[in-house]
Amino acid sequence: MSSGKCADSIELSKLIEYVSRELGTDEEAAFEEHFFTCPDCTARLTMLADLGDGIAALAGSGSLFASVTQTVLDRATASGLKLRSYRLEPDESVACTIAPDDDANVIRLVADFAGVDQVDLDVFSVEGEQATPTEHLEDLAVDQDSNELVLVYPGAAIRALPQCTFRLELTGRGEGQQRRLGTYTLNHSPWPER
Amino acid sequence: MTQESRSRPEAASDAELAQRIYDTGGAVAEEAELCRRLTPRVRAFGARHLGDRDSAFDLAQHVMMLTITKLRRREIDEPRRITSFALGAARMTAQNMRRSELRWRELQEGPSAIDDLAIAPPEPLDTERLGECLAGLAERERSVVVLTFYDMQTSRQVGAQLGVSEGNVRVIRSRALSRLRECMQGEEGR
Numbered sequence: 001m002s003s004g005k006c007a008d009s010i011e012l013s014k015l016i017e018y019v020s021r022e023l024g025t026d027e028e029a030a031f032e033e034h035f036f037t038c039p040d041c042t043a044r045l046t047m048l049a050d051l052g053d054g055i056a057a058l059a060g061s062g063s064l065f066a067s068v069t070q071t072v073l074d075r076a077t078a079s080g081l082k083l084r085s086y087r088l089e090p091d092e093s094v095a096c097t098i099a100p101d102d103d104a105n106v107i108r109l110v111a112d113f114a115g116v117d118q119v120d121l122d123v124f125s126v127e128g129e130q131a132t133p134t135e136h137l138e139d140l141a142v143d144q145d146s147n148e149l150v151l152v153y154p155g156a157a158i159r160a161l162p163q164c165t166f167r168l169e170l171t172g173r174g175e176g177q178q179r180r181l182g183t184y185t186l187n188h189s190p191w192p193e194r
Numbered sequence: 195m196t197q198e199s200r201s202r203p204e205a206a207s208d209a210e211l212a213q214r215i216y217d218t219g220g221a222v223a224e225e226a227e228l229c230r231r232l233t234p235r236v237r238a239f240g241a242r243h244l245g246d247r248d249s250a251f252d253l254a255q256h257v258m259m260l261t262i263t264k265l266r267r268r269e270i271d272e273p274r275r276i277t278s279f280a281l282g283a284a285r286m287t288a289q290n291m292r293r294s295e296l297r298w299r300e301l302q303e304g305p306s307a308i309d310d311l312a313i314a315p316p317e318p319l320d321t322e323r324l325g326e327c328l329a330g331l332a333e334r335e336r337s338v339v340v341l342t343f344y345d346m347q348t349s350r351q352v353g354a355q356l357g358v359s360e361g362n363v364r365v366i367r368s369r370a371l372s373r374l375r376e377c378m379q380g381e382e383g384r
Contacts, residue, residue, distance in 0.1 A: 012368065012372065013364065013368055016364075016368055016371055017364075018242060019242060020342055020348065020349070021242065021348065022348055032239060032281060033278075033281065036232075036239075036278075036280065036281045037208070039231065039234075042234050043234070045238040045241075046237065046241075047375055047378075048371060048375075049237075049238055049241035049247075049250075050247070050316070050319050051324070051371060051374050051375065051378070052241075052339075052342070053241065053246060053247050053343075054319045054324040055328065055339050055340065055342075055343040057321060058321060058325055059343075060344055063325065064336075064340065065329070065336075066337055066340050067337050068337060068340055069341065069355045069356070071345050071347070071355065072344060072345045075345055138332070138333065139332060140333045140334070140337075141333065141338070141356045142356070142357065143356075144354065144355055144356060144357045145355065
């Protein structure tokens with residue numbers, strides 16, 4: 001019949017494994033035999049596939065803030081995305097901007113992440129001596145290959161900023177302790193009008 | 195088959211619809227209903243094997259054209275096993291599309307093209323809303339779904355890149371997608 005709940009109660013995790021290309025060949029073929037007769041599983045699969053497609057589209061346009069890895073940046077660059085990248089050591093400052101045709105800014109924060117299970121980031125807007133907290137981000141993903149925290153900021157959001165300074169403070173938690181991993185300063189200037 | 199299901203295509207099984215098209219050499223309402231049901235299944239298959247919505251839709255159009263054409267011409271041995279036929283056609287066509295980057299423009303020129311079959315395109319995704327939903331995820335969840343769906347990494351690869359176990363990646367990914375699904379469905383319910 002044309003509708004109804006799945007009689008085999010296929011779990012969401014199985015659907016995700018299918019969409020994520022993680023089922024073995026035989027298991028995948030058997031699952032396809034099933035969902036071709038199951039409107040319920042098809043509807044749930046379609047929803048997941050659409051979400052995946054949307055995530056890829058947003059990430060691929062540089063309009064999604066996320067901590068990512070070098071492989072994501074490589075894919076973005078290969079597909080034609082223009083990324084303006086800044087790499088900062090602890091206690092380092094950098095003058096940064098974004099060009100009209102840049103799709104995103106990439107901020108790479110170097111630190112000693114050894115023994116750290118969780119990395120948190122506090123962002124402060126700095127004016128003179130005053131630092132105002134603007135954002136607190138918890139449990140950011142660190143790229144294990146580069147040993148950096150790689151942050152992608154959407155170009156449109158950065159382009160809207162006036163001349164300003166941000167201080168980024170990284171904190172690591174692990175082994176029952178908390179320690180400061182580094183402080184980084186971004187001195188942003190809008191792209192000069194010609 | 196009941197009397198009611200014989201008169202109402204939407205109440206008939208897939209097999210019954212296929213049998214009616216086969217028997218009559220073409221039945222408009224039954225063909226439309228069969229397309230309505232099978233197109234999403236082929237699209238879901240195409241999204242997995244071809245990687246994007248456009249190619250998946252191309253695949254769905256071709257498979258449905260082929261399926262209906264074969265039924266009308268009685269070129270299918272077992273019309274009541276129509277879902278198996280559609281899956282087989284999807285597998286073969288997807289393989290050809292991957293091999294030769296064949297697209298709908300070329301497929302349309304094939305012998306299966308028929309004019310009176312309307313295949314509805316997929317609903318456009320509300321990417322603005324999805325962006326809002328993604329912003330509401332935990333940072334690690336967002337990273338995992340970006341690596342999974344943009345960088346096409348398996349949970350093992352994501353785990354290696356982010357320094358977490360494969361099992362943990364699956365948990366994070368599942369939680370993230372559940373939250374995104376709820377968030378997007380919440381939007382539909384507004």
